[in-house]
Amino acid sequence: MDRILLSTLAYRSPEEVFPYVQSFADYPRYTDHLKEVRVNGDGGVGSVYDLKLAWWKLSYTARSRVTDISAPESIAWELVNNLDARGEWRVESEPESAPTDVETASRIYFEAVYDPHSADENAISLPRLVSLDWVVRKVEPKLLAEAETVVERLVADIEGRPRDVELTVHEMP
Numbered sequence: 001m002d003r004i005l006l007s008t009l010a011y012r013s014p015e016e017v018f019p020y021v022q023s024f025a026d027y028p029r030y031t032d033h034l035k036e037v038r039v040n041g042d043g044g045v046g047s048v049y050d051l052k053l054a055w056w057k058l059s060y061t062a063r064s065r066v067t068d069i070s071a072p073e074s075i076a077w078e079l080v081n082n083l084d085a086r087g088e089w090r091v092e093s094e095p096e097s098a099p100t101d102v103e104t105a106s107r108i109y110f111e112a113v114y115d116p117h118s119a120d121e122n123a124i125s126l127p128r129l130v131s132l133d134w135v136v137r138k139v140e141p142k143l144l145a146e147a148e149t150v151v152e153r154l155v156a157d158i159e160g161r162p163r164d165v166e167l168t169v170h171e172m173p
Contacts, residue, residue: 001084001113001114001115002113002114002115002116002173003111003112003113003114003171003173004110004111004112004147004171004172004173005109005110005111005169005170005171006109006110006111006147006151006167006168006169006170007107007108007109007110007167007168007170008107008108008151008155008165008166008167008168009094009097009105009106009107009108009155009165009166010105010106010108010154010155010158010159011098011099011102011103011104011105011159012104012105012106012158012159013093013104013106014072014073014091014092014093014106015072016106016158017072017091017106017108017158018071018072018073018075018091020154020157020158021075021089021091021108021154022043022069022071022075022089023043024037024039024043024049024051024064025037025039025049026157027051027150029153029157030149030150030153030154030157031146031149031150031153032149033053033054033055033146034051034052034053035052035053035054035059036050036051036052037049037050037051037052038050038052041066043066044066044069045066045067045068045069046065046066047065047066048063048064048065048066048080049063049064049065049066050062050063051063051064062079062081062082062083063079063080063081064077064078064079064080065077065078065079065080067086072091073090073091073092074088074089074090074091075088075089076088079114083114083115083118084114084115084118085112085113085114085115085118086112086113086114087110087111087112087113087114088109088110088111089108089109089110090108090109090111091106091107091108091109092106092107092109093105093106094106094107108151108154108155110147110151116173144167144169144172147167148165148167151165151167152164152165
């Protein structure tokens with residue numbers, strides 16, 4: 001299993017940050033590759049999200065289920081189709097990291113644990129002569145750049161204005 005663990009700071013309390021992290025339906029605003037999100041449920045535990053992704057000549061709909069919510073600290077999820085993956089968004093109060101002109105801060109963590117080779121090749125329409133291994137090798141290096149874009153846009157929504165954010169990489173495959 002591969003693991004990604006990233007974090008960044010938002011200059012708001014966990015109570016202010018968590019609704020943004022939990023609002024999966026808003027995530028297409030944060031990335032160019034997530035085209036649409038459909039939800040079956042009320043957003044609570046058991047809710048299922050269809051995440052329509054597109055990159056290069058590929059399109060794929062990942063189905064994610066919320067497995068646990070401990071507001072305002074964490075929301076856990078797992079994919080329920082075609083790939084062995086699970087993860088968590090976690091928000092921790094970190095007021096000591098706030099700049100002097102800001103009242104407080106929270107560290108937002110994103111963690112994903114996945115087996116890239118567990119993907120069902122039949123679920124992804126690959127062009128002729130393109131293997132799933134080739135796609136995995138091409139996508140994995142792009143994950144960090146994509147994560148930076150997502151957290152920068154997420155923090156802009158949380159704080160109400162864009163700013164440069166620092167993405168801390170704790171673990172990458």
